Amino acid sequence: MNTRALSLVLVAMSMAGCANFSGLDTQGQRLDANTLQTGKSLSGVTLSTAAWPRADWWKSLGDPQLDGLIHEALQNSPDMQVASARAHQAQAAAYAADAARMPTLDASAGVSRSRLAKDQDPRGEGDAYATVRNIGASFNYNFDLWGGQRAAWEAALGQARAAEVDQQAARLTLAANVAKAYSDLGQAHIVRDLANDDLKRTRQMLDLSKRRLSSGIDSQYQYQQTESLEASAQSQLIDAEKQLQSAKIALAVLLGKGPDRGNELVRPNVLKPSVVAVPAVLPAELVGRRPDVIAARWRVEAASKNVAASKTRFYPNLNLSASAGAESLLGDAMFGSASRFFSIAPTISLPIFDGGRLRADLDARDADYDLAVAQYNKTLVQALGDIGNTLMQLRETGRQIQAQQHAADIAQQSYDTGVQRYSSGIGNYLDVLSIEQQLLQAQRQLATLNAAQIDLSIQLMQALGGGFNADNVAATTTSPATRTE
Numbered sequence: 001m002n003t004r005a006l007s008l009v010l011v012a013m014s015m016a017g018c019a020n021f022s023g024l025d026t027q028g029q030r031l032d033a034n035t036l037q038t039g040k041s042l043s044g045v046t047l048s049t050a051a052w053p054r055a056d057w058w059k060s061l062g063d064p065q066l067d068g069l070i071h072e073a074l075q076n077s078p079d080m081q082v083a084s085a086r087a088h089q090a091q092a093a094a095y096a097a098d099a100a101r102m103p104t105l106d107a108s109a110g111v112s113r114s115r116l117a118k119d120q121d122p123r124g125e126g127d128a129y130a131t132v133r134n135i136g137a138s139f140n141y142n143f144d145l146w147g148g149q150r151a152a153w154e155a156a157l158g159q160a161r162a163a164e165v166d167q168q169a170a171r172l173t174l175a176a177n178v179a180k181a182y183s184d185l186g187q188a189h190i191v192r193d194l195a196n197d198d199l200k201r202t203r204q205m206l207d208l209s210k211r212r213l214s215s216g217i218d219s220q221y222q223y224q225q226t227e228s229l230e231a232s233a234q235s236q237l238i239d240a241e242k243q244l245q246s247a248k249i250a251l252a253v254l255l256g257k258g259p260d261r262g263n264e265l266v267r268p269n270v271l272k273p274s275v276v277a278v279p280a281v282l283p284a285e286l287v288g289r290r291p292d293v294i295a296a297r298w299r300v301e302a303a304s305k306n307v308a309a310s311k312t313r314f315y316p317n318l319n320l321s322a323s324a325g326a327e328s329l330l331g332d333a334m335f336g337s338a339s340r341f342f343s344i345a346p347t348i349s350l351p352i353f354d355g356g357r358l359r360a361d362l363d364a365r366d367a368d369y370d371l372a373v374a375q376y377n378k379t380l381v382q383a384l385g386d387i388g389n390t391l392m393q394l395r396e397t398g399r400q401i402q403a404q405q406h407a408a409d410i411a412q413q414s415y416d417t418g419v420q421r422y423s424s425g426i427g428n429y430l431d432v433l434s435i436e437q438q439l440l441q442a443q444r445q446l447a448t449l450n451a452a453q454i455d456l457s458i459q460l461m462q463a464l465g466g467g468f469n470a471d472n473v474a475a476t477t478t479s480p481a482t483r484t485e
Contacts, residue, residue, distance in 0.1 A: 027370050057461045058179050061454070062272040065265070066182050069255060073178045074171060076256035083170035090156075090163035097156035101149040103141035108325075110134055136325020136341075143320070148312030151305045158302030162295040169291035174254070176462040179271075180455055181251040186268035187451040188240070188247040194447060195240040198440050199233040201415075205432065206230050208423055229433065270450075273457045289465030290383050296376040303369040310365040313358050316350040386463040394456040401449045408442040415439045 058070055074080060113131045144150055209226040213219070248262025255261055324342035326335060351358060418432045 027366075029373065055466075057466050058175055058458075060272070061179065061457075063182070063269050065268065066179060066271070069182060069251070069265075070175050070178050073174055073255045077174055077254065078256055079170055079174055080167075083167040087160070087163040087167045090160040094153070094156040094160040097153040101144060101153060103139065105137065105139050107137045108135070130329060132327065132329060134325060134327040136323060136327075138321070138323040140321045141319070143318040145317055146312035146315045148309045151309035151312065155302045155305035155309060158298050158305060162298035162302065165291045165295040165298065169295060172291060172462060172466045176458050176466065178251070178254050179458045181247070181254050182268055183271055183451060183454045183458070185244075185247040185251055185262075185265070186270060187447065188244040189267050190447045190451075191444070192237070192240040192244050194440070194443050195233070195237040197443075198436075199230070199237050201436055201439075202226070202230040202233040204419070205422075205436070208419075225433070229436075271454045273453045290463075291465065292379050293376075293383055296372070296379040300369070300372045300376050303365070303372040307362070307365045307369050310358075310362040313361070314351060316348055319347045319349065321345045321347070383463070387460075390456055390460045390463050394453065394460060397449060397453050397456060401446070401453060404442065404446045404449055408439075408446045411435070411439040411442040 056067075059067055111131065111133050113129065116128045116130055142149070206223075206226045206229075209223045213223045245262075248265065249259040250262075251265070252259050252262035322342070322344040324340075326339040327341065328336070328339040415432075415435045415438075418435045422432045
C-alpha cells in the first residue's frame with residue numbers, strides 16, 4: 001500500500017465520527033436477591049441444605065405409581081418435545097454464529113460452450129464456436145478487529161444456554177403438573193366416596209322416615225323432605241363421578257396419551273405432604289436453583305453481548321479476499337502459464353453516513369437489554385414472592401387441617417347420636433337433617449384442605465427449583481465471556 005492510499009485510509013478513519021453511538025446507552029439495573037426484603041416472610045422456616053429437594057423430588061410424596069407416571073410424561077409429553085425443539089433451534093443458531101466467524105474457501109470448475117455473434121468474432125464471420133474451460137479457488141475472511149463477531153457468537157451461545165435451562169424448567173413444570181393432576185385424581189376419588197357415603201346416609205334416613213310415617217310418627221311432608229334430600233345426594237354423586245372422569249382425562253393429557261389412558265390408572269393412594277426444608281443461605285440460594293431465574297440471567301448476558309456486537313459496527317473493519325485458478329479456450333493450454341490467474345484484495349470498510357441505521361440498530365439492542373433486565377427483575381421478585389406465599393399457605397393450611405379435623409370428628413359424633421335418637425323415636429327430624437349436612441360439609445372441607453396441603457407441597461418444590469442442578473446444563477455457571485474457543 002503506497003503513501004497516498006494510506007493517507008486516504010487515515011482521512012476516512014478520522015471521519016468516523018460521522019457515524020457514532022454517542023448518547024446511546026442501556027438503562028436497566030439488575031436486582032440483587034439479597035437486597036429484597038424476605039426476612040419476616042421466611043422467619044420460622046426450617047433451614048437445611050441436606051434436605052434440599054432431589055431431582056426426583058416427587059418420590060418424597062410416597063407413591064410408586066406417581067413415579068412411573070411422571071417418567072411416562074417426561075418421555076411422551078408434547079410439552080417436552082416443544083421444549084427440546086426450541087433448545088435445538090437455539091443450539092443451531094449458536095453454531096451458525098460461530099461458523100460466521102470463520103474464513104471461507106470455495107473451489108469451482110466449469111465448461112461453457114457458446115456460438116459467437118458476428119460482432120464478437122474477431123474474423124467478423126459470426127459462425128465460430130468457443131469452449132471456455134475454467135478452474136479456480138476463492139478465499140474470504142473478515143477480520144474481527146473489535147470482537148463484534150465473537151460477541152455475536154457469545155450472545156447466541158447465551159440464548160442457547162437459556163433454552164437449555166428452559167428445557168429443564170419445562171421438565172420441572174411438567175412433573176409438578178402431573179403430581180398435582182395425580183393428587184386431584186385422588187381428591188376426586190375421595191369426593192366421590194364422600195358423595196356415596198352421603199347417599200347411603202340419606203337412604204338410611206329415608207328408610208327410617210318411611211317406617212316412622214307408617215307408624216304415624218312423621219308426616220308426609222317430612223317424608224317428602226327426606227326424599228328430596230336423597231335425590232339431591234344422588235345428584236351430588238353423579239357430579240362427583242363426572243369430576244372423577246374429568247380428572248382422569250386431564251392426567252392422561254399430561255401423559256401425552258388419549259383419554260382412555262386415564263381409565264387404566266389404579267386409584268391413587270393418599271399422597272404424603274412433602275417435608276421440605278429451605279436452604280440455609282437466604283434469599284439468594286432460594287432463587288439460585290430456579291431454572292426460570294437462571295434462564296432470565298442468561299438472556300441478560302446474551303443481550304449485553306448483542307449490545308457489544310452492535311457497537312463494533314461503528315468501527316472500521318478489514319476484509320481479505322483472494323482467488324486463483326486457470327481459464328483457457330484450449331484444453332491442452334489449461335494449465336499453461338498464460339492461462340493462470342490470481343488476485344488478492346484487502347479491503348478496509350468504514351461507516352461514515354448511513355442515515356442513522358447503525359444508531360437505530362444499537363438503540364434497539366439497548367432496548368432489548370433493558371427488557372431482558374426488567375424480565376429478570378420481574379422473575380426474581382416473583383420467585384421470592386412464590387416461595388414466601390407458598391410457605392405461608394402451607395403453614396396456615398396445616399393449622400386449618402387440625403381445626404377442621406376436630407370439627408369433622410364432632411360432626412360425626414353428633415350425627416351418630418342424632419340418628420340413634422331419631423331411630424328410637426325421640427329425636428327431632430330437623431335436627432338430624434341439619435347435623436347430616438354439617439357432617440357432609442365438614443368432611444368435604446377436610447378433604448379439600450388435605451388436597452390443598454399436598455398441592456402446596458408440590459408447589460413449594462416447584463418454587464424452590466425442584467432439585468434443579470445448574471451443573472447439569474453445559475457451562476451454565478460459566479460466563480460465555482470466559483469460554484475458550
